[in-house]
Amino acid sequence: MARAARVSIGTVYHYFRSKEAILERILGEEMARRRGFLEDLRRHGASLEAQIRAIAEDHFALIRERKHLARLLLREWLDPTPGLRVNLQKIHDEIAECLAQIIRDGIAVGQIQSRDPVLVAHAMLGAMEAVSLRVLAAGKGALCPVDKAAEELSTFLWTGLCQPSS
Amino acid sequence: MARAARVSIGTVYHYFRSKEAILERILGEEMARRRGFLEDLRRHGASLEAQIRAIAEDHFALIRERKHLARLLLREWLDPTPGLRVNLQKIHDEIAECLAQIIRDGIAVGQIQSRDPVLVAHAMLGAMEAVSLRVLAAGKGALCPVDKAAEELSTFLWTGLCQPSS
Amino acid sequence: MARAARVSIGTVYHYFRSKEAILERILGEEMARRRGFLEDLRRHGASLEAQIRAIAEDHFALIRERKHLARLLLREWLDPTPGLRVNLQKIHDEIAECLAQIIRDGIAVGQIQSRDPVLVAHAMLGAMEAVSLRVLAAGKGALCPVDKAAEELSTFLWTGLCQPSS
Amino acid sequence: MARAARVSIGTVYHYFRSKEAILERILGEEMARRRGFLEDLRRHGASLEAQIRAIAEDHFALIRERKHLARLLLREWLDPTPGLRVNLQKIHDEIAECLAQIIRDGIAVGQIQSRDPVLVAHAMLGAMEAVSLRVLAAGKGALCPVDKAAEELSTFLWTGLCQPSS
DNA sequence: TATGAATGAGTATTCATTCAT
DNA sequence: TATGAATGAATACTCATTCAT
Numbered sequence: 207m208a209r210a211a212r213v214s215i216g217t218v219y220h221y222f223r224s225k226e227a228i229l230e231r232i233l234g235e236e237m238a239r240r241r242g243f244l245e246d247l248r249r250h251g252a253s254l255e256a257q258i259r260a261i262a263e264d265h266f267a268l269i270r271e272r273k274h275l276a277r278l279l280l281r282e283w284l285d286p287t288p289g290l291r292v293n294l295q296k297i298h299d300e301i302a303e304c305l306a307q308i309i310r311d312g313i314a315v316g317q318i319q320s321r322d323p324v325l326v327a328h329a330m331l332g333a334m335e336a337v338s339l340r341v342l343a344a345g346k347g348a349l350c351p352v353d354k355a356a357e358e359l360s361t362f363l364w365t366g367l368c369q370p371s372s
Numbered sequence: 373m374a375r376a377a378r379v380s381i382g383t384v385y386h387y388f389r390s391k392e393a394i395l396e397r398i399l400g401e402e403m404a405r406r407r408g409f410l411e412d413l414r415r416h417g418a419s420l421e422a423q424i425r426a427i428a429e430d431h432f433a434l435i436r437e438r439k440h441l442a443r444l445l446l447r448e449w450l451d452p453t454p455g456l457r458v459n460l461q462k463i464h465d466e467i468a469e470c471l472a473q474i475i476r477d478g479i480a481v482g483q484i485q486s487r488d489p490v491l492v493a494h495a496m497l498g499a500m501e502a503v504s505l506r507v508l509a510a511g512k513g514a515l516c517p518v519d520k521a522a523e524e525l526s527t528f529l530w531t532g533l534c535q536p537s538s
Numbered sequence: 539m540a541r542a543a544r545v546s547i548g549t550v551y552h553y554f555r556s557k558e559a560i561l562e563r564i565l566g567e568e569m570a571r572r573r574g575f576l577e578d579l580r581r582h583g584a585s586l587e588a589q590i591r592a593i594a595e596d597h598f599a600l601i602r603e604r605k606h607l608a609r610l611l612l613r614e615w616l617d618p619t620p621g622l623r624v625n626l627q628k629i630h631d632e633i634a635e636c637l638a639q640i641i642r643d644g645i646a647v648g649q650i651q652s653r654d655p656v657l658v659a660h661a662m663l664g665a666m667e668a669v670s671l672r673v674l675a676a677g678k679g680a681l682c683p684v685d686k687a688a689e690e691l692s693t694f695l696w697t698g699l700c701q702p703s704s
Numbered sequence: 705m706a707r708a709a710r711v712s713i714g715t716v717y718h719y720f721r722s723k724e725a726i727l728e729r730i731l732g733e734e735m736a737r738r739r740g741f742l743e744d745l746r747r748h749g750a751s752l753e754a755q756i757r758a759i760a761e762d763h764f765a766l767i768r769e770r771k772h773l774a775r776l777l778l779r780e781w782l783d784p785t786p787g788l789r790v791n792l793q794k795i796h797d798e799i800a801e802c803l804a805q806i807i808r809d810g811i812a813v814g815q816i817q818s819r820d821p822v823l824v825a826h827a828m829l830g831a832m833e834a835v836s837l838r839v840l841a842a843g844k845g846a847l848c849p850v851d852k853a854a855e856e857l858s859t860f861l862w863t864g865l866c867q868p869s870s
Numbered sequence: 871t872a873t874g875a876a877t878g879a880g881t882a883t884t885c886a887t888t889c890a891t
Numbered sequence: 892t893a894t895g896a897a898t899g900a901a902t903a904c905t906c907a908t909t910c911a912t
Contacts, residue, residue: 665860
């Protein structure tokens with residue numbers, strides 16, 4: 207991992223206690239940023255559809271601009287150390303709760319139909335992550351370029367939320 | 373990996389050239405099975421909604437019953453060798469095409485609104501994979517158990533397909 | 539450590555779970571041997587003095603003939619992993635108890651004066667180990683060659699046991 | 705090691721050329737102190753037994769009060785750099801010679817029986833070091849606390865010196 | 871055909887040492 | 892003189908792969 211950062215081994219361990227500590231930090235910062243983003247979004251009072259689209263766009267921006275980071279996080283997410291797993295869970299739940307708030311707003315004004323905002327939030331996050339995973343893994347020959355994927359997914363998510371099937 | 377399959381190391385290398393070859397085989401078989409499943413589904417002429425739900429259910433059955441395999445594949449999916457990457461891409465495209473056929477059927481009868489069935493198919497597969505990833509990674513403390521995730525995702529996918537945003 | 543044994547890294551880990559496991563094994567075998575030696579000695583009924591001398595001689599034989607092993611054990615003894623520490627303690631206590639039995643025999647026939655055989659046994663073992671440490675560390679230019687050290691220490695130990703100071 | 709001394713790394717290397725130099729200095733000072741202690745002891749003309757007991761007590765005081773230092777020195781003693789080994793040897797020989805002088809005094813007045821005072825001195829030092837090693841390594845669950853070890857060893861050493869085996 | 875002992879490149883981590891400020 | 896960020900050799904351990912039986 208030191209090589210990946212173009213830093214000498216010792217330098218890494220001068221700043222971090224362990225690999226786990228590094229990941230915790232990176233992860234913590236990204237998730238704090240994302241949380242702030244979600245809270246701002248809600249506060250600014252854009253239309254619900256715009257909010258949903260912004261969230262998807264933000265998610266894909268991470269992949270577009272910081273591919274290595276995204277890859278790293280996904281890999282650790284699959285095989286976390288025990289300490290890290292707890293952290294990941296907690297962070298994810300916080301993000302989901304922020305998204306759930308937005309969904310509750312939508313329910314309150316009758317735009318969204320759902321009985322379980324938290325679960326729907328998790329499903330949406332999951333869907334975004336999944337599509338990201340696809341895009342990350344696809345490499346050069348990807349069917350859908352990142353931007354198109356974001357656009358398509360936004361529509362998909364928004365529609366899924368708005369109108370319950372009969 | 374040999375231990376996981378309860379076979380001796382030597383035996384594995386007697387039948388397979390390398391780890392990559394093993395993954396290729398496993399993956400190929402699973403994807404062939406899934407493709408068959410999708411084609412059967414379409415041929416049997418169930419309602420579109422039932423088809424979508426069956427697809428999601430089938431996806432989650434894989435996770436529920438062969439968790440180790442699913443984890444392994446996901447990990448390799450993140451960091452494939454060049455040869456494997458091409459294969460994964462090809463397989464995925466085939467599956468997506470099958471799903472796209474079902475979506476086209478829906479468009480033909482006016483139940484589904486979409487301009488790009490292939491892209492939507494990829495988004496759906498991506499969403500399913502992402503949610504699976506969530507469930508796989510979550511371990512014990514998972515918010516949504518596998519079954520609930522499948523049910524929720526089905527509804528979500530179906531709704532997303534059916535009703536165009538205003 | 540693999541290099542020290544002239545074996546490839548992988549081979550070592552094929553046979554042992556960890557460094558700790560290796561040390562546990564080596565240590566266990568040596569201590570079992572020593573324990574057997576002490577029990578045989580007592581059973582054979584040689585004079586007490588002969589027994590004490592034999593013990594010292596046996597101790598130095600280890601150093602003379604298996605210097606690397608002795609060094610390794612001493613190093614780990616100074617900085618054991620938690621699991622190993624417990625083991626070392628237990629093994630040492632067993633050896634000390636065997637020696638204490640011999641000392642109790644001496645007390646019974648009036649040849650040895652002591653109120654606390656176990657503590658004396660530990661002191662004797664400690665003295666032997668300490669002198670070994672000296673010899674091990676001394677390298678080439680050692681003042682006392684191994685054999686002379688053994689002889690001198692035997693006399694010292696035996697005298698120390700026999701006659702209480704006024 | 706710098707952390708242990710509550711000094712900055714740079715400062716340490718400002719005053720010392722290397723780790724070896726630090727150890728040489730610490731060791732040199734401790735040994736000079738001990739040598740002074742032994743010479744004083746002899747000059748003060750206490751009884752021989754009192755001298756022996758004082759030596760053992762002094763040795764254990766080092767361990768009791770500067771455990772970290774003692775541990776460090778022992779570790780280096782097992783694996784010294786070539787330069788350090790020579791130094792250690794020299795220092796030890798000097799200390800042993802001081803102790804040998806005391807033993808010679810005892811021989812002169814008929815209280816001690818020995819043909820080789822230098823070798824006996826080395827054996828005594830060795831025994832003290834060995835028992836220290838025990839105490840250092842034992843950690844919490846030690847059989848003999850430091851004070852008891854010192855007392856017991858004193859008696860042992862003194863008796864060993866005084867009375868020749870039959 | 872089947873086995874598992876042997877291998878060594880790769881990874882996380884420690885620690886003595888250097889050097890620009 | 893004093894600092895601590897940067898370095899890299901060394902160590903414990905993992906894992907895909909080879910090969911003699």
